[in-house]
Ligand SMILES: [Zn+2]
C-alpha cells in the first residue's frame with residue numbers, strides 16, 4: 001500500500017501528462033499481481049465496495065470528533081476522504097501497511113455493520129498518505145485528475161501494446177485484470193471477448209461552431225433528445241450500455257430479448273410519443289424518458305406508460321463481422337438492410353435529413369426547437385467508426401440555447417480544485433413585479449460558463465455580499481444578474497418555482513444590470529415545450 | 531466606576547482603546563495606532579503616530595514608507611498611553627519584530643496577539659505565555675485538520691528533492707516577510723550552505739533581517755546569474771511569482787511552496803505546486819487550543835481566520851469566547 005499511496009501522492013502533485021503516464025507505467029511494471037491490477041482498476045473505472053461509502057466515513061468520524069468541527073473541516077477541504085485522512089488520530093503503534101490486494105479483500109468483506117469496526121483497524125495501519133489512498137480507493141472516486149483513458153494509455157505504454165487493443169478487451173474483463181497483464185506483460189494470448197456482450201467505445205462528435213461543411217461529403221440526420229445507447233448481443237445475451245459504458249440493461253428490460261442476432265448497434269434510446277418531430281417523429285420528450293432513467297426495477301405501469309425503443313444510428317458489428325473500418329455509407333447500407341430483421345415494436349432507423357444546400361440545412365436547424373429536437377448531426381460519408389472524438393468526421397450542431405436573466409441567490413463552495421471558491425450558483429426569477437414586492441424563487445443552478453478570472457470576481461462578490469451563512473452555502477444580497485443559457489425548461493415538482501432547466505450555464509455576468517430588471521417566472525414558464 | 535472592560539472595544543476597523551483613543555492594528559488610517567507586526571493586514575501606512583517594536587517600524591518603513599510619528603517600544607518595555615492605559619510589547623514568535631500587546635487599565639489585563647506561533651524560529655524570539663483577563667487571539671489555522679509537521683521533516687523533503695534533480699532547481703514560493711527568511715535560516719540550520727538565489731522582490735527584506743542580526747548565509751540575486759549557475763540550487767520567490775513568466779529564466783524548476791495551507795492537497799494543486807512544504811508562521815490547531823488553555827483568560831476573543839471552529843472548541847471546553855467581526859484581515863500566504 002505504501003507504493004500505491006506514494007503513486008497517488010505523486011500523481012496529485014504532477015501537472016504534466018507525460019510525467020503522469022511515466023509514473024503510472026513505472027508503478028505497473030514494478031508492482032506484482034494482483035496489486036497492480038487493483039491499482040489500475042482504482043485509477044480507471046474505480047472499485048466499488050458497497051459497504052464503504054462516504055456516509056460510512058462520516059459516521060466513523062463523528063464518533064471521533066465533534067460533528068460541528070467535522071463539518072467545518074469537511075467544508076474547508078471539500079473532500080470527505082481527504083478530511084478524514086487528515087483528522088484521523090495518529091495510532092500509537094507504528095504503521096503496518098497491508099498490500100493493495102489484502103486491502104481490497106478486507107474492504108470487500110466489510111458489511112454495513114462491520115465497516116464501523118473494520119475500517120478503523122485498517123486506517124490505524126497506515127500513515128496520513130496511506131489513509132488518503134485507502135479512503136480514495138475504498139469510496140471508488142479518486143478524482144485526482146486521472147481519466148480512465150489516461151490510465152489505459154499508461155498501461156499500454158508500460159508494456160508496449162496499443163491502447164485501442166486495451167480498450168477493446170477492457171470491458172470484457174474484471175479487475176484485477178489478470179488476463180490483461182498476462183497478455184501485455186507476460187506475452188500470453190490476448191483475452192477472448194468474441195462471445196461476451198462487451199461495450200465498444202462510442203464514436204463522438206465535435207460541436208460544429210462556425211465550420212461550414214460541404215454536403216457532398218457529409219450526411220445530415222436529427223440529433224434526437226434521448227440518451228445515446230449501445231445495444232450489444234453476444235453469446236445469447238443482450239446488454240444495453242450508456243455513453244459512459246455503464247450497463248443499464250436492468251432499467252430497460254423490454255429491450256433485452258428483441259434483438260434476434262449477434263450485433264453491436266449504436267442508437268438513441270427514446271420513449272414513444274409525439275413531441276419530438278410531431279406524430280411523424282414518434283418520440284416523447286426527454287422529460288418523459290427521464291421517468292424511466294435510474295431505476296433498478298421497472299413496474300408494469302412504467303413499461304406501459306413510457307414504452308422505450310431504440311432509434312438506430314449505426315452498426316459496429318454483426319454476426320461476427322466487424323464493420324467499423326467501413327465508410328459510414330457502407331455501414332448505413334448494412335443498417336438499412338438489417339432493419340427488416342428487427343422488430344418495429346422496438347426499433348426504427350434515424351431518418352436522414354435531405355437539405356438542398358448548407359443554407360437550407362441552417363434553416364432546418366432553425367426549426368429544430370419548434371420540433372423539440374436537440375439539433376442536427378453531420379457525419380462524413382467516408383468516416384470509419386472510431387472510438388472517441390476525431391476532428392473532421394462527425395459534428396453535432398445543436399439548436400441555439402434559450403436565454404433568461406436571473407438573479408444570484410445562493411452560492412456554495414465547489415469541490416476539488418474549486419473547494420476554496422464559491423463556484424456553484426443558485427439563481428432565481430421574480431414571481432411577480434419586483435417593484436411591487438415580488439419575491440425571487442430559485443429556478444436553477446449552474447457551475448460553469450465563466451472563466452477563471454470571472455470565477456475570482458464572482459467569489460469576491462459572494463464573500464462581500466453575504467447576508468446569511470448555512471454551512472458551505474452563502475445567501476447573497478441578490479444584487480447580481482446572470483444571463484443564463486439553457487437548453488430547455490420543464491415542469492418539475494422538485495422546485496418551488498415548479499420549473500427545471502436543462503443544462504443551465506452562466507452565459508454572461510451582467511455586472512451592469514439592476515436586479516429588478518431580471519426576468520419573471522412567467523417568462524420562463526412560457527418557454528416550456530413539453 | 532464604569533462596566534468591566536468597557537474601555538476596550540472591538541470595532542469593524544480594529545480594536546479601539548477608548549480612554550487613550552488608540553487603535554490596535556487598525557484597517558484604516560487613525561491618529562494613533564499600536565501595531566503588532568509588519569504584515570499588510572495588520573500594519574498600514576498613514577497613521578499619525580505608530581507605536582511598534584523597532585523591527586516592525588523598520589519593516590513598515592521599508593514596505594509602506596511610513597516613518598512619521600514612529601514610537602519604538604522594545605520587547606518587555608511598557609509605555610503609558612493617555613487615559614491611564616499601559617501597553618507592553620511581548621514576543622509573539624510570528625516574524626521579526628512581531629509582538630503581542632498587553633494592555634492594562636484599572637487593574638484589567640487584555641492581550642492582543644496579532645499573529646503568533648509556538649514553534650522555534652531562528653529569526654525571532656519565542657512566544658511568551660502571559661496571563662490576562664481577555665485574550666484576543668488569531669485563528670488563521672483554526673481547524674482541527676491543521677497540524678504543522680516538524681520543520682526538520684519539511685527541510686529534509688526539500689533537500690531530498692534538490693539532490694534528486696541536480697540539473698534542475700527547486701523554486702520555493704514563500705511569503706516575502708518572515709516565511710522566506712525563516713526557510714533560508716532553517717536551510718542553513720539543516721546544513722545547506724550553498725548560495726541561495728532570490729527573486730528581486732525579496733532582497734531588501736532579507737537585508738533588513740541580516741541588519742537585525744539574522745544570519746542567512748550567501749544570498750544571490752537571480753537576475754545576476756545564468757540558468758547554468760542555478761542548476762541544483764534553491765531559489766526563493768514570492769508565491770505570486772511561482773507560476774509567473776519570471777520563472778522561465780530558471781533551469782526547469784521544481785515548484786515548491788512553503789505554507790501551512792499546503793496541508794490540504796487541493797490547495798497545493800490550485801497553485802500548481804509539485805512539492806508542498808507544510809511550513810507556517812501561525813499556530814496550528816493544537817497550538818491555538820493549547821495556548822488558550824495555558825493563558826487561561828476569563829474570556830477569549832477571536833479575531834481572524836477560521837473563527838467558527840475555534841469558537842466551537844471554546845464552547846465544548848466551557849471557555850467563554852466570542853468572534854470579532856473585523857474587516858480587512860486576509861489569510862496571509864502562510
Ligand atoms: Zn502576520
Ligand SMILES: [Zn+2]
Nearest residue numbers: 569571645862
Ligand atoms: Zn494576520
